Amino acid sequence: KHCLATEAIMRALARHFNEDEERWGLAGLLHDIDYEIVKNDLSQHSLTGAKMLDAAGVDKDICQAVRVHNENHGIPPETLLEKSLFVTDPLTGLIVAAALVLPSKKVAGLAPENILNRLGEKAFARGVNREIIKKCEELLNLKLEEFIEIGLKAMQSISGELGL
Known part of the structure; x- marks a missing residue:
């Protein structure tokens, strides 16, 4: 379901930036394709996935986006994709965690302000790398509030598929 959420946000960002929604959505959907294979050795996560996608003939730009999405490799992202x-990637985790603490456990009950508040709570969703989420301003030239709003609306639009 994380990959579906990532796909939805990537599609929304593609629309925002007037990019190819199908390509961007595919990058989001496939970005963790290797997770079940490498979950016991995450040092290979995203590198293995990019190789798998390349071998399957997937667009090189998508393969590279998958390769660099794992911050642990230190490969800086260069293109807008x-x-x-x-x-x-980390924003989806923060939104899911924020929804799961609501009585309804639904993203419909969230507003961007809820996510922003949770972003500031270090004890909340400790596994989410907040610094990467905040890089939306530098990397995408999007204010944090706008990025969160785009992401939340995208996930709300597929809440049934997400079970949230």
């Missing part, structure tokens, strides 16, 4: 996937 790469930068968007890089900052979107």
Whole structure:
């Protein structure tokens, strides 16, 4: 479901930037394709996925976006597609965590302000890399509030598929 959420946000960002929604959505959907294979050795995560996608003939730009989305490799994202996937990946986790603490456990009950408040709570969703989310301003030239709003609306639009 994380990949569906990432796909939805990537599609929304593609619309925002007037980019190819199908390509961007595919990058979001496939970005963790290797997770089940490498989950016991995350040092290979995203590198293995990019190789798998390349071998399957997937667009080189998508393969590179998948390769660089794992911040642990230290490969800086360069294109708008790469930068968007890089900052979107952790945002999905923050939004899901914020929804799950609501009585309804639904993203429909969230507003961007809720996510912004949770972003500032270090004890909340500790596994989410907040610094990467905040890089939306530098990498995408989007204010944090706007990025969160785009992401939240995208996830709300597929809440049924997400079970949230």
